Amino acid sequence: MADQTGKLGHEASDMTEEEFLRTYKAKDYPKPSVAVDLVIFTVVDTVLKVLLIKRKGHPFKGRWAFPGGFVFVGDGFHNQGEGVEMAAHRELAEETGLPLGCCFLEQLYTFGEPDRDPRMRVITVSYYALISPDKMPLVKAGDDASEARWFFVEDLPDLAFDHDTMLQVALARIRGKIDYAPIAFELVPPTFTVAELRSVYEAIKGQTYDAANFQRRFRRMLTDGTIEQAEGKRRGTGRPAKVYRFTRR
Amino acid sequence: MADQTGKLGHEASDMTEEEFLRTYKAKDYPKPSVAVDLVIFTVVDTVLKVLLIKRKGHPFKGRWAFPGGFVFVGDGFHNQGEGVEMAAHRELAEETGLPLGCCFLEQLYTFGEPDRDPRMRVITVSYYALISPDKMPLVKAGDDASEARWFFVEDLPDLAFDHDTMLQVALARIRGKIDYAPIAFELVPPTFTVAELRSVYEAIKGQTYDAANFQRRFRRMLTDGTIEQAEGKRRGTGRPAKVYRFTRR
DNA sequence: TCAAAAGTGTTTCTCGTACACCCATGT
């Protein structure tokens, strides 16, 4: 953390902690700007999509990029501002119009190479978010007049900054994590059928799953207590399907 | 990234990118300090250890903490300084005395809550490193006179800042990752026996492995081409063991 | 010759995969 080696802080070995804090002033060493960027996923009609915004200003003017913004830092001493994760939640809410903290959000990776941004040194903490399709209608993207749009992951435009790398990291994360963590339930309505959950797996993994075998994985989750049957049936073009609910255990 | 929303940057919609960059000056919004912290692991005698340093100054004076330091940021425009990962490599080399880039190093998590450090807003990008025991003698820690010491992971002192959380994140990472990625080979000399590799698994997972079953996992890696037999045999107290080498495929 | 560690064989169980087949509905 800060000044373990004493190289950047002054020597304060003889002071009490109280004296030290009273006399301490943050030095004016150069500091980077810190931003958060969001890779926001959703699954619509068995297709994995991400939310992109079109940049209005330089650099990369007119190019598509992941939404994001700077972390608010207070005056640095009396007020230290917001946490990085809170900044990500705030940006997510601002960008989607959804209420604060209503979506799954997890830290992804921190990109800190110099010259990522030609204007100044920017270190970006990236997050990924999962938005279930039942929340989608609320999202302010989608109309063509807007500057924000959902893109099919397999058919993206050129991205600004190092956002192409960011997407690859995000994809690798969810593709790996879906096998051992219950993140698929974040991309499905509160109640769902086996086929709906399977389509999420197929969209994320980019492969098909044998419907019969998926049923049995599903049955195991049922006996685990991971999921439970809900009331009603989902009626589609074929035989009506049972409906389930994720029990957050 | 920066100013996608136009909230923090000025409007530059009518300029060319060249004009924009020529006239752009980084604004003096408050910025955080950015540091890197290192969780450095090694396995000695089937025991997982981490390197801690004793803090000389406030805050947390006299408490043990993970080594770390600030990321060097240039003047912010003409010189953007070093990358965050490079800063981690540099700190690792400084702290251990080992040559730059000789060890496995991977980003762990970024801690960005306010008030982590009472002096000022500090955002810390944590990394973990794996050091094989054959490099250990070179590490400048170990003598009691020094301010750096290796600690058994199951018997740590109270740590400074949020470093206890950091350790838990690091442990969770290596315990999960060892099952699907070849990180165990980073904690073993260039040539090693089955038992030596098994002891690394046992130290990290905190459980014992059936020696016979581990042999078969091992054989599969052999047929995979992940490892290959090396010359010679390792002589210990019992029957001499075959020696293997990791083939970085 | 005995202890200690290396290494093999065998059995059982679980899980992923493939695929044949029956079930319930709308048209």
Next chain:
DNA sequence: ACATGGGTGTACGAGAAACACTTTTGA
């Protein structure tokens, strides 16, 4: 009646776990 998707049964193979057993050394 038949197409469509929901759901079950069966069979095979890979790998995890448990454990008896053989091999090769030092003391």
